[in-house]
């Protein structure tokens with residue numbers, strides 16, 4: 479697998495997206511967002527997705543340069559119509575506005591609909607965290623194809639419906655949770671299939687509802703399982719609540735829209751820590767809490783305890799130096815696009 483430095487990968491991704499019609503701002507947001515997912519170790523949400531986004535532009539599912547419109551608002555709430563723009567761009571703008579509102583009102587929330595994939599969800603709560611606020615985001619896939627079977631079922635009727643919460647602290651690694659409510663993100667199954675690897679039992683069932691370790695069964699009528707294994711009803715419940723916040727509260731509805739257009743409904747909320755207690759005290763105590771968790775004696779065979787967000791930070795530090803391993807199938811697709819757009823010189827600079 480080629481090992482590519484993050485800045486080169488970002489330049490390639492942005493050039494391809496620009497060539498496909500994205501504005502400068504959109505291309506940078508999407509490429510940087512994908513590479514930040516690669517750096518964090520979530521390759522399923524990294525540059526592997528860029529060819530898919532370009533396909534979606536070609537079929538009109540993503541509209542470059544789309545209007546970003548507030549359709550309803552109050553001092554603390556906003557409803558945003560992304561007009562099928564890039565989720566990375568639309569959602570970041572929505573979070574920025576929500577942060578600005580929380581600077582005045584201490585709490586603020588928004589819903590966003592008609593936007594494409596938002597990628598690694600943590601990107602948005604982390605924006606609030608950097609402003610001394612607690613950020614929460616949930617996302618579903620609106621009424622686009624579902625991937626997750628509700629607990630006890632064998633047909634996909636829920637999205638992978640991720641939840642992310644980021645909290646300011648004095649820790650070196652940001653303290654944040656970023657997780658799909660399914661056993662894993664759907665992209666991890668596709669990544670395993672692209673890499674020709676098997677997956678652990680408990681991630682998917684095949685079309686007959688049987689457990690399988692073959693990731694290709696997912697595309698053949700299989701379904702992801704909800705988070706929680708034998709207690710998957712809890713993951714299923716979380717996913718249902720995310721669907722209510724992101725599908726029903728946004729007005730997107732539930733179930734599958736026949737067009738198959740990807741539509742990441744989002745609900746996001748921001749809380750200004752200083753409205754509850756002094757920010758510096760809170761940040762200090764979150765750091766103490768993180769270290770307290772880390773100091774837990776390890777269980778047998780365990781590498782020790784990590785606080786939420788730490789694993790991603792450690793991977794990021796390592797990959798910033800070593801570069802990012804891009805699976806050959808993805809690298810070949812990026813190269814073919816570069817050839818098509820006559821960007822070979824940018825792809826392989828002398």
Ligand SMILES: NC(=O)c1ccc[n+]([C@@H]2O[C@H](COP(=O)([O-])OP(=O)(O)OC[C@H]3O[C@@H](n4cnc5c(N)ncnc54)[C@H](O)[C@@H]3O)[C@@H](O)[C@H]2O)c1
Pocket residue numbers: 520523595596597598599600617618619638639640642654655656657658659661662663664666742783784785786787788789790
């Ligand atoms: N936009 C979308 O539609 C969408 C849908 C689903 C998932 N996603 C994204 O996919 C990515 C992957 O999600 P996932 O659920 O497969 O990730 P995951 O299973 O790796 O879980 C990630 C979370 O678990 C924590 N974690 C991981 N290992 C840990 C350990 N050993 N100890 C303590 N904490 C640990 C991480 O810090 C993080 O908060 C996320 O970025 C998510 O936002 C996006």
